[in-house]
Amino acid sequence: MTDEIRRILRENARLSTDVDALSNDADLYQAGMTSHASVNVMLALEDAFDVEFPDSMLKRSVFESIAAIEAAVSELQGSVAA
Amino acid sequence: MSISVDRDQAFLAGIHRIAEEFAGPNAADVDKNARFPHEAVEAMREERALSAFVPTEFGGAGVSFEAIAEACFELGRRCGASAMVFAMHQIQVASIVRHLDGSPWFEDYLRRLSDEQRLIASATSEVGTGGDMGKSIAAVTPGADGVHNFEKQCPTVSYGQHADDLLTTVRRAPDAEPGDQVLVLTRRDQMEMEPNGTWDPLGMRGTCSPGCTVRATFPLEQALTIPFSTIAPETMVPVSHITWSHLWLGIATDAFDRARAFVKAAAKRNPGGEPPPAAHRLSHVMSELSLLRAEVSSALREFVDASEEPGRESLTTMRSALRFNNLKIAASEQAPRVCQGAMGVTGIVGFKNDTPFSVGRHLRDTMSACLMIANERIHQTNAGLLLIAKEV
Structure with missing residues (x-):
């Protein structure tokens, strides 16, 4: 999943640094992701993982790092399976 | 309690x-x-x-x-x-x-x-950022002996020449991204504020908000450690929109009160008759005013409730961003509408600047509302949020 998230970030987050140079915990906003770009990241994540982020998860902290995104997507996929 | x-x-x-x-x-x-x-x-x-x-x-x-x-x-x-x-x-x-x-x-x-x-003034806008408060060019720059500095070109600083202190958004460091901002508080004796431009606007004339270049030196402890990206959605943006919309409501309410006094005076001149035609117009203005009042007071209630939640979690959601953006747009459009309606009631007497029923200042003051963080910029932000928000 991490690779897919990295691909989505590479295509949508418009970071000023190379995604591959970032650790899973690196702050994406500090790496240059704007709130506008984060909307595109969310749309791409919903599409790629076939999930929908509920409004309660549409907040800055959920998208601030690769690890946080992965946790959020896993949680959503888990809730569908259950 | x-x-x-x-x-x-x-x-x-x-x-x-x-x-x-x-x-x-x-x-x-x-x-x-x-x-x-x-x-x-x-x-x-x-x-x-x-x-x-x-x-x-x-x-x-x-x-x-x-x-x-x-x-x-x-x-x-x-x-x-x-x-x-x-x-x-x-x-x-x-x-x-x-x-x-x-x-x-x-x-x-x-x-x-x-x-x-x-008295604290603020310097959150900057020349060259296209009006986006979430971006800075000026940066906290380390100097000698642990003293830091910044230089910021500000298109407007309200009452900057009359304030004791200034709260300024700047990038955290010279190599930080435009969105990686902190708030720095500097005292007048730590700053040079060089005014540029004049101040002869249509309304809100007493805020004295010409542009200026701010140069400040300060120890790093004068920067809030919580990033501006957290402070903006949890406090600065909703508090701005709520306090502004309350004062716009105040201006609109006074315009309405003047129109009502005008109608009452007209009715007294014709006791026992039908309400004058202006009374009907006043009724229309009242319904516009009540819409404004409802929007302003419900936004305040929601903000206070959300602030009492642990971690103020809901203030960081997109739904909350949309909510308080919409307050700004609605109130900034509705307040001048009420003032213009009041002028329609009072006619030339309200149009003149020196009568008890003058509402020209009210109309001009509230016309600044749509520019304070331009409504079109807010619509642009909302348009992005609406692509992903589920319940608005």
């Missing part, structure tokens, strides 16, 4: 007196000469209103946010510029109070603000 209610009532009684005795009587002169509302601000100092929102442990009055919003409304009814200076100062105070994160320097600063009734 009763202590805090008493506190709020005492504070609001003081604000009411300032509005009636200082803001109102000087409003026309402040407007005419585009000068700072010294009398009202001095009265706020004497009333210790500048530290009203500072918690009592740091020497303030510790009033509720509802009381601050109500004060903006009361002042707005008498002088839009005085209300705007008060509101903008309280926005800076709220940003510090809610996000100082135990910083000893900021705790001391709040004590000093309370003791000396210091």
Whole structure:
């Protein structure tokens, strides 16, 4: 999943640094992701993982790092399976 | 509970007196000469209103946010510029109070603000960022002996020449991204503020907001450690939109009151007759005013409720961003609509600047509302959020 998230970030987050140079915990906003770009990241994540982020998860902290995104997507996929 | 209610009532009684005795009587002169509302601000100092929102442990009055919003409304009814200076100062105070994160320097600063009734201005906009408050060019730059500095080109700094201190957004470091911002508080003796440009605007003339170049040197402890990207959605943006919309509502309410007084005077001249045609128009204006009032008070309620949640989680959601953006757009469009409606009721008597029913200043002051963070920019942000938000 991490690779897919990295691909989505590479295509949508418009970071000023190379995604591959970032650790899973690196702050994406500090790496240059704007709130506008984060909307595109969310749309791409919903599409790629076939999930929908509920409004309660549409907040800055959920998208601030690769690890946080992965946790959020896993949680959503888990809730569908259950 | 009763202590805090008493506190709020005492504070609001003081604000009411300032509005009636200082803001109102000087409003026309402040407007005419585009000068700072010294009398009202001095009265706020004497009333210790500048530290009203500072918690009592740091020497303030510790009033509720509802009381601050109500004060903006009361002042707005008498002088839009005085209300705007008060509101903008309280926005800076709220940003510090809610996000100082135990910083000893900021705790001391709040004590000093309370003791000396210091007035804070803000420098959040910057030339070259296209009006996006979430981006900075100026950066905290390390200098010699642990002293840091920044230089920022500001397109407007409201009452900058009259403030004691300035709260400025800057990038965290010279190599930080444009969105990686912190808030820095600097005192006048740590700054050079070089004004550029003039100040002869259509409305809100007493806010004295020409552009200026700010050069500051300061120790790093004067930067809030909580990132601006957290402070903006949790406090600065909603508090700005709520305090501004309260004072716009105040201005619109006074315009309506003047129109009502005009109609009443006309009806008295014709006792026993049908209500004059202007009375019908007044009824239309009242329905516009009640829409504005409903939007403003429900937004305040939602913000206060969300602020009481642990971690203020819901304020960081997109739904919340949309909510308070919509307040700004709705109130900034509705307030001048009410004022224009009031002018339609009063006719030439309201159009003239020197009658008891004059509403020209009200209309001009509220026309600034759509520019304070341009509505089109907010629509642009909302358009992005709406692509992903589920329940709005």
